[in-house]
Amino acid sequence: QVQLVESGGGLVQAGGSLSLSCVASGRTFSSPVMGWFRQAPGKERDFVALHWRGVGTHYKDSVKGRFTISRDDAKNAVYLLMNSLRPEDTAVYYCAAGRKLSTDHEPYDYWGQGTQVTVSS
Numbered sequence: 001q002v003q004l005v006e007s008g009g010g011l012v013q014a015g016g017s018l019s020l021s022c023v024a025s026g027r028t029f030s031s032p033v034m035g036w037f038r039q040a041p042g043k044e045r046d047f048v049a050l051h052w053r054g055v056g057t058h059y060k061d062s063v064k065g066r067f068t069i070s071r072d073d074a075k076n077a078v079y080l081l082m083n084s085l086r087p088e089d090t091a092v093y094y095c096a097a098g099r100k101l102s103t104d105h106e107p108y109d110y111w112g113q114g115t116q117v118t119v120s121s
Helices: none
Strands: 003-007 010-013 018-025 033-039 046-052 056-059 067-072 077-082 091-098 115-120
Touching (some): 003 091, 018 033, 018 091, 033 067, 046 077, 056 067, 077 091
Antiparallel strands (some): 003 018, 018 077, 033 046, 033 091, 046 056, 091 115
């Protein structure tokens, strides 16, 4: 079993920045795809960004140019740098790992517990 733990969430004013971290533990971690999803109250879990090892990255249109996903295999970690945050970015952010490239949440094999990001006006 692979365990994912997110950190870095918090309260920030609109226009500010936050950096989220997700660290894998428990077993050897080699999932080729890692992603970030978010879920606002009363809403479905929504794709934010993914990193495909050796290939590239992909982002939700509304976060392009503002968010950056990166991966450090030596640390078994994936990061999400969020700049120019907006109130609509408020959600619980989850990291995920899997073997299949997808912007849907269902194909991912492992999930973290989530970290709250709140952006105030």
